[in-house]
Amino acid sequence: MITKAAKEHLIASLDAGVRLDGRKIGEYRPIEVKYGVSKTAEGSAEVTIGDTKVIAGVKLSVEVPYPDTPDVGTIMVNAELLPLSSPKFEMGPPGIMAIELARVVDRGVRESKAIDVKKLCITKGEKVWGIGIDICTINDAGNLFDAAGLAVIAALKDAHFPTYDGVELNYKERTEEKLPLSKIPIPVTVIKVGKHLITDPMNEELDCADSRLTVTTIASGEICSLQKGGDMALTVEEIGNMVDLALKYGEELRNKL
Protein backbone atom coordinates (compact mmCIF):
# COMPACT_ATOMS: atom_id res chain seq x y z
CA MET A 1 0.00 0.00 0.00
CA ILE A 2 1.19 3.46 -0.86
CA THR A 3 0.12 6.52 1.11
CA LYS A 4 -1.57 9.46 -0.54
CA ALA A 5 1.15 11.76 0.81
CA ALA A 6 3.92 9.66 -0.75
CA LYS A 7 2.25 9.81 -4.13
CA GLU A 8 1.68 13.58 -3.86
CA HIS A 9 5.33 14.00 -2.92
CA LEU A 10 6.43 11.99 -5.95
CA ILE A 11 4.20 13.98 -8.31
CA ALA A 12 5.38 17.28 -6.83
CA SER A 13 9.00 16.34 -7.36
CA LEU A 14 8.29 15.16 -10.92
CA ASP A 15 6.55 18.52 -11.54
CA ALA A 16 9.83 20.13 -10.50
CA GLY A 17 11.71 17.86 -12.93
CA VAL A 18 13.43 15.58 -10.39
CA ARG A 19 13.13 11.88 -9.57
CA LEU A 20 13.09 10.62 -5.98
CA ASP A 21 16.76 9.61 -6.21
CA GLY A 22 17.82 12.89 -7.81
CA ARG A 23 17.81 11.62 -11.39
CA LYS A 24 16.45 13.67 -14.27
CA ILE A 25 13.04 12.56 -15.59
CA GLY A 26 14.30 10.52 -18.53
CA GLU A 27 17.50 9.23 -17.03
CA TYR A 28 18.26 5.54 -16.39
CA ARG A 29 20.23 4.48 -13.35
CA PRO A 30 23.76 3.24 -14.18
CA ILE A 31 23.60 0.02 -16.24
CA GLU A 32 26.17 -2.75 -16.23
CA VAL A 33 26.19 -6.02 -18.16
CA LYS A 34 28.51 -8.89 -17.16
CA TYR A 35 28.76 -11.98 -19.34
CA GLY A 36 29.52 -15.55 -18.34
CA VAL A 37 28.66 -15.21 -14.64
CA SER A 38 27.62 -18.87 -14.35
CA LYS A 39 30.04 -21.42 -15.76
CA THR A 40 27.51 -24.25 -15.50
CA ALA A 41 25.11 -22.45 -17.87
CA GLU A 42 25.75 -22.60 -21.61
CA GLY A 43 25.26 -18.85 -21.56
CA SER A 44 24.72 -16.38 -18.73
CA ALA A 45 24.73 -12.71 -17.88
CA GLU A 46 24.23 -10.46 -14.91
CA VAL A 47 22.56 -7.11 -15.40
CA THR A 48 22.68 -4.31 -12.86
CA ILE A 49 20.45 -1.25 -13.19
CA GLY A 50 21.12 0.92 -10.16
CA ASP A 51 20.45 -1.35 -7.18
CA THR A 52 18.48 -3.86 -9.24
CA LYS A 53 20.41 -6.99 -10.11
CA VAL A 54 19.30 -10.05 -12.07
CA ILE A 55 21.06 -13.09 -13.49
CA ALA A 56 19.85 -14.93 -16.57
CA GLY A 57 21.11 -18.38 -17.49
CA VAL A 58 20.63 -20.43 -20.65
CA LYS A 59 20.66 -24.24 -20.64
CA LEU A 60 20.60 -26.11 -23.94
CA SER A 61 19.18 -29.58 -24.29
CA VAL A 62 18.02 -32.02 -26.94
CA GLU A 63 14.23 -32.32 -27.02
CA VAL A 64 11.47 -33.97 -28.99
CA PRO A 65 9.80 -31.27 -31.13
CA TYR A 66 6.09 -30.49 -30.83
CA PRO A 67 4.10 -32.59 -33.34
CA ASP A 68 2.72 -29.51 -35.14
CA THR A 69 6.18 -27.96 -35.56
CA PRO A 70 8.46 -30.98 -36.18
CA ASP A 71 11.44 -28.99 -37.46
CA VAL A 72 11.43 -26.15 -34.94
CA GLY A 73 13.50 -25.80 -31.77
CA THR A 74 11.83 -24.93 -28.47
CA ILE A 75 12.24 -21.86 -26.27
CA MET A 76 11.20 -21.68 -22.63
CA VAL A 77 11.51 -18.65 -20.35
CA ASN A 78 11.05 -18.95 -16.60
CA ALA A 79 11.49 -16.30 -13.90
CA GLU A 80 12.22 -16.87 -10.23
CA LEU A 81 11.53 -13.93 -7.95
CA LEU A 82 13.84 -15.26 -5.27
CA PRO A 83 13.02 -14.50 -1.63
CA LEU A 84 16.73 -13.71 -1.34
CA SER A 85 16.23 -10.60 -3.46
CA SER A 86 13.43 -8.82 -1.61
CA PRO A 87 11.53 -9.07 1.70
CA LYS A 88 8.36 -8.98 -0.43
CA PHE A 89 9.09 -12.23 -2.28
CA GLU A 90 8.03 -15.50 -0.74
CA MET A 91 9.02 -19.09 -1.32
CA GLY A 92 6.89 -21.42 -3.33
CA PRO A 93 5.76 -21.83 -6.91
CA PRO A 94 5.94 -18.74 -9.17
CA GLY A 95 3.26 -16.17 -8.39
CA ILE A 96 1.54 -13.93 -10.91
CA MET A 97 4.37 -11.36 -10.84
CA ALA A 98 6.98 -13.97 -11.78
CA ILE A 99 4.70 -15.46 -14.44
CA GLU A 100 4.05 -12.06 -16.01
CA LEU A 101 7.76 -11.20 -16.01
CA ALA A 102 8.66 -14.51 -17.68
CA ARG A 103 5.90 -14.24 -20.26
CA VAL A 104 6.70 -10.64 -21.23
CA VAL A 105 10.37 -11.48 -21.73
CA ASP A 106 9.40 -14.70 -23.55
CA ARG A 107 7.16 -12.84 -26.00
CA GLY A 108 9.88 -10.29 -26.74
CA VAL A 109 12.32 -13.06 -27.68
CA ARG A 110 9.77 -15.24 -29.49
CA GLU A 111 7.78 -12.67 -31.44
CA SER A 112 10.79 -10.67 -32.60
CA LYS A 113 12.03 -13.95 -34.17
CA ALA A 114 15.37 -13.10 -32.64
CA ILE A 115 16.31 -16.76 -32.72
CA ASP A 116 16.04 -18.66 -35.98
CA VAL A 117 14.23 -21.65 -34.48
CA LYS A 118 14.43 -23.66 -37.73
CA LYS A 119 18.21 -23.74 -37.35
CA LEU A 120 17.69 -25.54 -34.04
CA CYS A 121 16.39 -28.65 -35.79
CA ILE A 122 18.63 -31.71 -35.52
CA THR A 123 16.44 -34.46 -37.04
CA LYS A 124 13.01 -33.44 -38.27
CA GLY A 125 10.24 -34.85 -36.11
CA GLU A 126 12.70 -36.45 -33.69
CA LYS A 127 15.27 -34.13 -32.21
CA VAL A 128 15.57 -30.38 -31.86
CA TRP A 129 17.56 -28.11 -29.58
CA GLY A 130 15.63 -26.76 -26.62
CA ILE A 131 16.62 -23.42 -25.13
CA GLY A 132 15.77 -23.14 -21.43
CA ILE A 133 16.15 -19.61 -20.12
CA ASP A 134 15.91 -18.86 -16.41
CA ILE A 135 15.79 -15.40 -14.87
CA CYS A 136 16.82 -15.18 -11.20
CA THR A 137 16.57 -11.97 -9.22
CA ILE A 138 19.41 -11.07 -6.86
CA ASN A 139 18.15 -7.66 -5.70
CA ASP A 140 14.85 -6.05 -6.67
CA ALA A 141 15.00 -2.27 -6.62
CA GLY A 142 12.45 -1.85 -9.42
CA ASN A 143 12.27 -2.23 -13.20
CA LEU A 144 12.76 -5.98 -13.30
CA PHE A 145 11.24 -6.14 -16.80
CA ASP A 146 14.02 -4.10 -18.41
CA ALA A 147 16.77 -5.73 -16.35
CA ALA A 148 15.50 -9.25 -17.05
CA GLY A 149 14.97 -8.58 -20.76
CA LEU A 150 18.48 -7.24 -21.14
CA ALA A 151 19.97 -10.10 -19.09
CA VAL A 152 18.19 -12.72 -21.20
CA ILE A 153 19.41 -11.27 -24.48
CA ALA A 154 22.93 -10.96 -23.06
CA ALA A 155 22.83 -14.59 -21.87
CA LEU A 156 21.62 -15.75 -25.32
CA LYS A 157 24.49 -13.83 -26.93
CA ASP A 158 26.89 -15.48 -24.50
CA ALA A 159 25.67 -19.04 -25.11
CA HIS A 160 27.68 -21.80 -26.81
CA PHE A 161 26.35 -25.21 -27.79
CA PRO A 162 27.56 -28.22 -25.81
CA THR A 163 29.00 -31.08 -27.85
CA TYR A 164 26.48 -33.64 -29.10
CA ASP A 165 27.38 -36.84 -30.94
CA GLY A 166 23.82 -37.73 -31.84
CA VAL A 167 23.39 -39.91 -28.74
CA GLU A 168 24.76 -38.14 -25.73
CA LEU A 169 25.13 -34.50 -24.73
CA ASN A 170 28.46 -33.50 -23.24
CA TYR A 171 27.98 -30.39 -21.14
CA LYS A 172 31.62 -30.32 -20.12
CA GLU A 173 32.82 -29.60 -23.62
CA ARG A 174 31.35 -26.69 -25.49
CA THR A 175 31.70 -25.97 -29.16
CA GLU A 176 32.57 -22.63 -30.74
CA GLU A 177 29.07 -22.54 -32.19
CA LYS A 178 26.71 -19.85 -30.92
CA LEU A 179 22.94 -19.55 -30.99
CA PRO A 180 21.37 -18.33 -34.27
CA LEU A 181 20.54 -14.92 -32.82
CA SER A 182 19.79 -12.32 -35.46
CA LYS A 183 17.88 -9.57 -33.65
CA ILE A 184 18.16 -7.89 -30.28
CA PRO A 185 14.71 -7.31 -28.73
CA ILE A 186 14.84 -4.89 -25.81
CA PRO A 187 11.94 -4.31 -23.42
CA VAL A 188 11.55 -0.80 -22.02
CA THR A 189 9.03 -0.10 -19.28
CA VAL A 190 7.37 3.29 -19.08
CA ILE A 191 5.08 4.22 -16.19
CA LYS A 192 2.54 6.98 -15.91
CA VAL A 193 2.32 8.87 -12.62
CA GLY A 194 -0.06 11.83 -12.68
CA LYS A 195 0.65 13.46 -16.01
CA HIS A 196 4.25 12.26 -16.13
CA LEU A 197 5.71 9.44 -18.18
CA ILE A 198 8.91 8.05 -16.70
CA THR A 199 11.32 5.23 -17.58
CA ASP A 200 13.43 2.95 -15.38
CA PRO A 201 11.05 3.14 -12.41
CA MET A 202 12.21 2.29 -8.91
CA ASN A 203 9.84 0.32 -6.66
CA GLU A 204 8.76 3.50 -4.85
CA GLU A 205 7.69 4.89 -8.23
CA LEU A 206 6.11 1.64 -9.44
CA ASP A 207 3.96 1.59 -6.30
CA CYS A 208 2.57 5.02 -7.28
CA ALA A 209 2.10 4.24 -10.97
CA ASP A 210 -1.35 4.72 -12.48
CA SER A 211 -0.39 2.56 -15.42
CA ARG A 212 2.60 0.79 -16.86
CA LEU A 213 3.53 -0.19 -20.37
CA THR A 214 6.37 -2.49 -21.36
CA VAL A 215 7.28 -2.11 -25.03
CA THR A 216 9.76 -4.47 -26.65
CA THR A 217 11.42 -3.15 -29.78
CA ILE A 218 14.16 -4.26 -32.15
CA ALA A 219 16.86 -2.11 -33.75
CA SER A 220 14.81 -1.45 -36.93
CA GLY A 221 12.24 0.35 -34.78
CA GLU A 222 9.62 -2.39 -35.01
CA ILE A 223 7.58 -3.24 -31.94
CA CYS A 224 7.49 -6.96 -31.12
CA SER A 225 5.56 -7.12 -27.85
CA LEU A 226 3.47 -4.97 -25.55
CA GLN A 227 2.21 -5.43 -22.02
CA LYS A 228 0.08 -2.93 -20.21
CA GLY A 229 -0.07 -3.05 -16.44
CA GLY A 230 -1.48 -0.85 -13.72
CA ASP A 231 -5.09 -0.08 -12.82
CA MET A 232 -5.72 2.98 -15.03
CA ALA A 233 -6.47 3.11 -18.73
CA LEU A 234 -4.35 4.95 -21.29
CA THR A 235 -5.23 7.25 -24.21
CA VAL A 236 -3.92 6.49 -27.70
CA GLU A 237 -1.80 9.64 -27.49
CA GLU A 238 -0.22 8.46 -24.25
CA ILE A 239 0.52 5.06 -25.77
CA GLY A 240 2.21 6.79 -28.71
CA ASN A 241 4.36 8.84 -26.37
CA MET A 242 5.28 5.77 -24.35
CA VAL A 243 6.31 3.87 -27.48
CA ASP A 244 8.48 6.83 -28.51
CA LEU A 245 10.26 6.66 -25.15
CA ALA A 246 10.67 2.88 -25.48
CA LEU A 247 12.28 3.30 -28.91
CA LYS A 248 14.65 5.97 -27.65
CA TYR A 249 15.78 4.13 -24.53
CA GLY A 250 15.69 0.73 -26.25
CA GLU A 251 18.48 2.01 -28.48
CA GLU A 252 20.41 3.16 -25.41
CA LEU A 253 20.04 -0.22 -23.69
CA ARG A 254 20.97 -2.11 -26.87
CA ASN A 255 24.24 -0.20 -26.92
CA LYS A 256 25.09 -1.57 -23.45
CA LEU A 257 25.40 -5.09 -24.86
Next chain:
Amino acid sequence: MAYTKRLDGRKQKECREIVAQAGVIKNADGSGYFKIGNTVAYAAVYGPRALFPKRVQDPSTGILRCNYNMMPFSGMGSRVRPGQNRRAKEISMVTEKALLPVLDLKEYPNAVVDVFIELTQTDAGSRCAGICAASIALADAGVPMKDLVAAISVGSVDGTLVVDLDYQEEAYEEGEEGVADIPIAYIPSTQKISLLQMDGEITKEKLIEALEMGKEACEEIITVQKKALKEKYNL
Protein backbone atom coordinates in the same frame (compact mmCIF):
# COMPACT_ATOMS: atom_id res chain seq x y z
CA MET B 1 48.10 -46.89 -8.68
CA ALA B 2 47.25 -44.72 -5.71
CA TYR B 3 45.77 -41.24 -5.98
CA THR B 4 49.02 -39.36 -5.34
CA LYS B 5 48.54 -36.42 -7.65
CA ARG B 6 45.26 -34.50 -7.55
CA LEU B 7 43.47 -34.12 -10.84
CA ASP B 8 43.70 -30.33 -10.84
CA GLY B 9 47.23 -30.31 -9.44
CA ARG B 10 46.40 -29.04 -5.94
CA LYS B 11 48.25 -30.15 -2.83
CA GLN B 12 46.40 -32.56 -0.51
CA LYS B 13 45.44 -29.88 1.98
CA GLU B 14 44.93 -27.11 -0.54
CA CYS B 15 41.50 -25.53 -1.05
CA ARG B 16 40.47 -24.06 -4.37
CA GLU B 17 40.69 -20.27 -4.65
CA ILE B 18 38.26 -18.51 -2.31
CA VAL B 19 36.58 -15.13 -2.77
CA ALA B 20 34.34 -13.79 0.00
CA GLN B 21 32.32 -10.61 0.24
CA ALA B 22 29.83 -9.11 2.68
CA GLY B 23 26.89 -6.85 1.87
CA VAL B 24 26.23 -7.88 -1.72
CA ILE B 25 22.41 -7.68 -1.64
CA LYS B 26 21.08 -4.27 -0.78
CA ASN B 27 17.51 -5.26 0.14
CA ALA B 28 18.67 -7.83 2.68
CA ASP B 29 19.39 -7.11 6.35
CA GLY B 30 22.67 -8.91 5.82
CA SER B 31 24.24 -10.75 2.91
CA GLY B 32 27.27 -12.70 1.87
CA TYR B 33 28.99 -14.05 -1.23
CA PHE B 34 31.28 -17.05 -1.14
CA LYS B 35 33.10 -18.49 -4.14
CA ILE B 36 35.31 -21.53 -3.85
CA GLY B 37 36.70 -22.68 -7.17
CA ASN B 38 33.73 -22.87 -9.51
CA THR B 39 31.11 -23.09 -6.75
CA VAL B 40 29.39 -19.78 -6.04
CA ALA B 41 26.89 -19.10 -3.23
CA TYR B 42 24.93 -15.99 -2.36
CA ALA B 43 23.20 -15.73 1.02
CA ALA B 44 20.71 -13.15 2.24
CA VAL B 45 19.38 -12.72 5.76
CA TYR B 46 15.97 -11.19 6.45
CA GLY B 47 15.05 -10.65 10.05
CA PRO B 48 14.60 -11.12 12.87
CA ARG B 49 11.10 -10.55 11.51
CA ALA B 50 7.53 -11.57 12.32
CA LEU B 51 6.82 -15.27 11.88
CA PHE B 52 3.52 -16.60 10.56
CA PRO B 53 1.44 -18.71 10.92
CA LYS B 54 1.33 -18.18 14.66
CA ARG B 55 1.43 -21.87 15.54
CA VAL B 56 5.03 -22.16 14.32
CA GLN B 57 6.20 -19.35 16.64
CA ASP B 58 8.32 -20.14 19.69
CA PRO B 59 7.66 -17.80 22.64
CA SER B 60 10.99 -18.74 24.24
CA THR B 61 13.23 -17.79 21.32
CA GLY B 62 13.49 -16.64 17.74
CA ILE B 63 13.95 -19.41 15.21
CA LEU B 64 16.32 -19.85 12.31
CA ARG B 65 14.96 -20.87 8.92
CA CYS B 66 17.37 -21.70 6.10
CA ASN B 67 16.56 -22.35 2.49
CA TYR B 68 19.14 -23.81 0.13
CA ASN B 69 18.37 -23.50 -3.56
CA MET B 70 20.23 -24.17 -6.78
CA MET B 71 19.45 -21.83 -9.64
CA PRO B 72 18.07 -23.88 -12.57
CA PHE B 73 21.26 -23.38 -14.60
CA SER B 74 23.72 -24.02 -11.76
CA GLY B 75 24.05 -27.80 -12.12
CA MET B 76 26.94 -29.55 -13.88
CA GLY B 77 24.60 -31.36 -16.28
CA SER B 78 21.16 -30.53 -17.58
CA ARG B 79 18.79 -27.89 -16.21
CA VAL B 80 17.67 -28.36 -12.61
CA ARG B 81 13.93 -28.01 -12.19
CA PRO B 82 13.19 -25.01 -9.98
CA GLY B 83 11.59 -25.45 -6.59
CA GLN B 84 12.42 -27.54 -3.57
CA ASN B 85 13.34 -31.17 -4.07
CA ARG B 86 14.23 -33.72 -1.38
CA ARG B 87 17.94 -32.95 -1.63
CA ALA B 88 17.42 -29.19 -1.22
CA LYS B 89 15.14 -29.74 1.76
CA GLU B 90 17.66 -31.94 3.51
CA ILE B 91 20.52 -29.51 2.84
CA SER B 92 18.38 -26.63 4.14
CA MET B 93 17.81 -28.59 7.35
CA VAL B 94 21.45 -29.53 7.94
CA THR B 95 22.46 -25.94 7.17
CA GLU B 96 20.20 -24.76 10.00
CA LYS B 97 21.77 -27.27 12.37
CA ALA B 98 25.24 -26.17 11.28
CA LEU B 99 24.58 -22.52 12.07
CA LEU B 100 22.35 -22.77 15.16
CA PRO B 101 25.09 -23.46 17.77
CA VAL B 102 26.63 -20.01 17.22
CA LEU B 103 23.35 -18.08 17.23
CA ASP B 104 21.56 -16.58 20.21
CA LEU B 105 18.00 -15.69 19.26
CA LYS B 106 16.59 -15.57 22.82
CA GLU B 107 16.10 -11.83 22.47
CA TYR B 108 13.64 -12.36 19.62
CA PRO B 109 10.74 -14.48 20.89
CA ASN B 110 8.17 -15.50 18.25
CA ALA B 111 10.38 -14.11 15.47
CA VAL B 112 12.23 -15.74 12.60
CA VAL B 113 15.59 -15.16 11.01
CA ASP B 114 15.34 -16.19 7.37
CA VAL B 115 18.47 -17.23 5.49
CA PHE B 116 18.15 -17.70 1.74
CA ILE B 117 21.05 -19.42 0.01
CA GLU B 118 21.26 -19.39 -3.79
CA LEU B 119 23.83 -21.15 -5.91
CA THR B 120 24.62 -19.55 -9.28
CA GLN B 121 27.09 -22.24 -10.36
CA THR B 122 28.32 -25.43 -8.70
CA ASP B 123 31.31 -27.74 -8.84
CA ALA B 124 30.79 -29.81 -5.66
CA GLY B 125 30.92 -28.41 -2.12
CA SER B 126 27.81 -26.30 -2.58
CA ARG B 127 26.29 -26.91 0.87
CA CYS B 128 29.61 -25.89 2.46
CA ALA B 129 29.86 -22.76 0.31
CA GLY B 130 26.27 -21.98 1.27
CA ILE B 131 27.05 -22.26 4.98
CA CYS B 132 30.13 -20.03 4.59
CA ALA B 133 28.06 -17.39 2.76
CA ALA B 134 25.23 -17.67 5.30
CA SER B 135 27.64 -17.20 8.19
CA ILE B 136 28.94 -13.97 6.62
CA ALA B 137 25.37 -12.82 5.96
CA LEU B 138 24.24 -13.45 9.55
CA ALA B 139 27.21 -11.51 10.93
CA ASP B 140 26.55 -8.71 8.43
CA ALA B 141 22.91 -8.59 9.60
CA GLY B 142 24.06 -8.06 13.17
CA VAL B 143 22.31 -11.15 14.50
CA PRO B 144 23.83 -12.02 17.91
CA MET B 145 26.52 -14.64 17.26
CA LYS B 146 29.17 -16.28 19.39
CA ASP B 147 31.39 -17.06 16.44
CA LEU B 148 31.46 -17.51 12.68
CA VAL B 149 30.99 -20.92 11.09
CA ALA B 150 33.20 -22.20 8.29
CA ALA B 151 32.51 -25.27 6.20
CA ILE B 152 34.47 -27.44 3.80
CA SER B 153 34.31 -30.92 2.39
CA VAL B 154 37.09 -33.34 3.20
CA GLY B 155 37.41 -36.87 2.04
CA SER B 156 39.36 -39.73 0.72
CA VAL B 157 39.96 -40.32 -2.96
CA ASP B 158 41.24 -43.85 -3.56
CA GLY B 159 42.69 -43.89 -0.04
CA THR B 160 44.33 -40.44 -0.20
CA LEU B 161 42.95 -37.77 2.12
CA VAL B 162 42.18 -34.44 0.49
CA VAL B 163 40.31 -31.25 1.33
CA ASP B 164 37.77 -29.44 -0.82
CA LEU B 165 36.85 -32.15 -3.32
CA ASP B 166 35.68 -30.86 -6.66
CA TYR B 167 33.23 -32.65 -8.93
CA GLN B 168 35.80 -34.70 -10.84
CA GLU B 169 37.26 -35.96 -7.55
CA GLU B 170 33.84 -36.84 -6.18
CA ALA B 171 33.22 -38.82 -9.34
CA TYR B 172 36.69 -40.46 -9.42
CA GLU B 173 36.23 -44.09 -10.38
CA GLU B 174 39.67 -45.30 -11.32
CA GLY B 175 40.85 -46.26 -7.81
CA GLU B 176 40.13 -49.43 -5.89
CA GLU B 177 39.44 -47.83 -2.54
CA GLY B 178 36.61 -45.59 -3.73
CA VAL B 179 35.76 -42.05 -2.73
CA ALA B 180 34.48 -40.70 0.58
CA ASP B 181 33.01 -37.22 0.65
CA ILE B 182 32.60 -35.63 4.08
CA PRO B 183 31.17 -32.13 4.28
CA ILE B 184 31.81 -30.55 7.68
CA ALA B 185 31.09 -27.23 9.37
CA TYR B 186 33.36 -26.02 12.14
CA ILE B 187 33.11 -23.53 14.99
CA PRO B 188 36.66 -22.33 15.83
CA SER B 189 36.03 -20.94 19.33
CA THR B 190 34.69 -24.25 20.67
CA GLN B 191 36.56 -26.42 18.16
CA LYS B 192 33.33 -28.28 17.51
CA ILE B 193 31.84 -29.70 14.36
CA SER B 194 28.27 -28.68 13.60
CA LEU B 195 27.76 -30.33 10.21
CA LEU B 196 28.85 -33.85 9.51
CA GLN B 197 27.70 -35.97 6.63
CA MET B 198 29.42 -38.58 4.61
CA ASP B 199 28.93 -40.84 1.71
CA GLY B 200 31.42 -43.36 0.47
CA GLU B 201 33.85 -45.65 2.25
CA ILE B 202 36.40 -44.76 4.93
CA THR B 203 38.04 -46.31 8.01
CA LYS B 204 37.70 -44.76 11.47
CA GLU B 205 41.39 -43.76 11.55
CA LYS B 206 41.14 -42.02 8.21
CA LEU B 207 37.91 -40.31 9.27
CA ILE B 208 39.52 -38.79 12.37
CA GLU B 209 42.51 -37.69 10.33
CA ALA B 210 40.24 -36.18 7.68
CA LEU B 211 38.30 -34.25 10.31
CA GLU B 212 41.55 -32.77 11.65
CA MET B 213 42.47 -31.70 8.12
CA GLY B 214 39.03 -30.14 7.74
CA LYS B 215 39.46 -28.16 10.96
CA GLU B 216 42.72 -26.72 9.66
CA ALA B 217 41.12 -25.72 6.36
CA CYS B 218 38.19 -24.12 8.21
CA GLU B 219 40.57 -21.97 10.25
CA GLU B 220 41.85 -20.58 6.94
CA ILE B 221 38.31 -20.01 5.67
CA ILE B 222 37.38 -18.15 8.86
CA THR B 223 40.14 -15.59 8.22
CA VAL B 224 38.79 -15.02 4.70
CA GLN B 225 35.25 -14.57 6.07
CA LYS B 226 36.47 -12.13 8.72
CA LYS B 227 38.42 -10.17 6.13
CA ALA B 228 35.28 -9.84 3.99
CA LEU B 229 33.29 -8.49 6.94
CA LYS B 230 36.05 -6.09 7.95
CA GLU B 231 36.27 -4.79 4.40
CA LYS B 232 32.58 -3.97 4.34
CA TYR B 233 32.78 -2.05 7.60
CA ASN B 234 36.17 -0.48 6.79
CA LEU B 235 37.82 -2.02 9.85
